[in-house]
Amino acid sequence: MALVSPGSSVIRAPHRRPPPQHVAPLIAVLLAGLSLAHAASAGGVLPQGGRYVAGAGTIAGQCNGLTITQPGSTRGVIDWASFSIGRGNTVTFNNGSGATLNRVTASAPSVLLGSLNATGSVYLINPQGIVVGRNGVISTGGRFVASTLDVPDSSFVNGGPLTFSGTSNGKVVNLGKISSSGGDVFLIARDVVVNAGSVSVPNGTAEYVVGQQVMLSDSSSGRQVFVQTGSEGTVIHRGATQAAQINLEAADGNIYALAGAGSRIRATGTATREGHVWLVADSGHVTQKGTVAATNVGGSGGTVDTLAATLAFGHDAAVQAGVWNVSTPSFTVDATTAGAFARSLNNGTSVNATATGANGASGDMTVLSDLDWQSNASLSLAAFRYVAIGPQTTIRNTGSGNLSLRADASGIDNQGSVANEGVIDWSGSKGLVSTYFDMNGGNRPGVVLTNPDWVASAFGGPVSQYTPYKLVNSLADLDNINLDLAGNYALGKDLNAAPPAGTFNAPIGGFPSNFLTYSYFNGQFDGLGHTISNLSLNATSSAFAPPGGLFSAIGTTGIVRDLNVQGTITGPATLGNYGILAGSSLGIVASVHSSGVVDLPLAGISVHAGGLIGESRGLTYRSSSSTDISTLSAYTGGLIGADSGNIRQSFATGNVAANGGAAGGLVGQLDGLVSQSYATGSVTAQQGAVGGLVGGSLGYIEQSFATGHLQAPDGGGGVAAVNIPSSFIASDVFWDTQTTGTTIPVVSVGYGGTLGYARGLTTAQMAMPSSFAGYDFGPNGVWVMPAGATHPILSWQRGQ
8 A cells, every 4th residue: 555645735725715824914805895994984873774574673763872672582674774883882672582683785784883782682684794893892692693695584583494595795704792691693604704803602602604505503502504505705713702612614615713822712512512613614625723622511521623625734723622523535644734633632632533535535544744642632543545654653642542543434345454654652651552444455553562561451441552453344244253253353334234235144153063162252343332233133943053143152352342233033942042242252241232122932941031142151341231032931131141240330221021930120040240230121921030130149239220110920029039049139239119019129039048138219219319328429430310310320321
């Protein structure tokens, strides 16, 4: 694979776009033309010739002021001959919590040098242009919209999404102060939008957008203006903006985010909005200078998205946020870009850079300049095709940051490869280095220096500090795992296993040709958060049938993590182990979630069936299942059929139906440990007894609970059906006496067993953290109690 040469850097500008060094003169011309000349003609004036053309209200003038009164929360439209405010003059909208659209029908631009105040929302539309002067002050309780594009009266009056359109070359410029205490600020034009003043929207969005047609759609959690038809316009930001979320958008034009000293583009988030900044010019150009900041309420996190066909960064460009996503068709990390990335990483901002391959570009990612940072932030470099680190180039971290190099980011098996011709130095880092490449591609690791003091996590993380993964992008790739059951694999995208998408000869692993022992999966499979759906498996009565699941058997060194699996298992199984993820597991299953149906109507007593795993002797960590299970005479559990390993911080919500055997909401037969876990599904049986958490217990249960309805001829135990010697049920184990329908923890004790120390709670008590003595509900605790919840959930669930 050839490296992209330094001369092919994508930091460039098409001829129609002014190069970065000419941006300052361009802004000066714009501001001079739009402010000084217009200000001279607008001094001492107030809006003239106003009349309501939709809705109702009054317009009254006195001395240096004009008052528009509009009742309640109504919406009204006023046509004006002119709408300007001279220095020292004031226009007031007493429009309650309603909205007033003001349209200028004559040929003069609007120049706002005085004050505009409103209790509600104000929309100002003037195709000739709108300028807020340096002394101009706009303050609204709702939205303020300044646009050179028009919108139909009927759409505005009726509410809902608004489509603005027009061909005017008028400009929208803010040199003054715009604020909204309870709404948003939108500056919209076809040609040019400039913010060289200040905008403050602490509880909403500030959005500056150019296009020939744009849509404004209400949203309480994301950006609200979207370009539908581009105009090759320009958005320039050289002032200060503070809002919960900020969007600068020029779909096919230019964005100049010239933040200047400090962080002058700052999104601070609210309780309902994450702090987010968008710099979007899909097929256009973005120049980014200074610091762009985004934080969630409380000061942490936040996201900045920079998207353009071409990019340019200033010598001081940086992002201060939780994550910075930056993408362009092809990406060369030269010295300027590396500097912007390094400053951001050292700010604690994780950087995700992507070469998208759009617009016919190669989609390659090439690093040609050293990149060195000391923080715990992580760097991800992803490419449509190839990722390459050039000769004599070093990427280094001395904190706990991770490095990810991902080829074939679209997951289309295009022979995407990774080549390191330089040095990856993690000898002083506690982080991870991961490379991802196609099965039909390759990985050239080059020089990778690792930390001799690095220690692998005991809970399902990578077993080495540096791990190369083969990408699984198709059902054929999934099948090919059987060719190397000790390899490292990552799921490149969601896979649909239903025909006609392809065929998958499940399971992974199984019996070898002699049918005597399992072929275990002993490698690593990282789902990267993706889903395998519509998996269909048949359970048979054959003595030579392999265990059923996506994986037949996960070996002692096998690890499966960060994966979602949805499917069905049906058939007349009389022996064996069945689970949507795996029939049997001796290894580690971490952050894996299953859903679907397991239906074994003729299951024999030696069948182990679980929503996630049939039989486990390994670790199941932070995993869950919503699978519904129906079996006949088997060990049946909502999560695992039979477990002699460890289950930690996991849960099951599926319903369990059995005819005899041992049936539990979480585990059918327990010989191991259940800790910090729970079950909420119903458990029913046609014979014997059932348990809210486990059917039969020979193990140890601590800090766990059950809430599902129980029904069986011999009754249900809130915790277990049967508890026998050597087992232990701790006092921090609970069950809901109302929803389960039982007041006893265990139906029967066998061979000298005990009832344990579990305690029954009412539904009201289950909703109170104080009922759960010993549970950690702190900021970094294991448990949380969401508002309105009827029981605790695990804190990791909030991230799903």
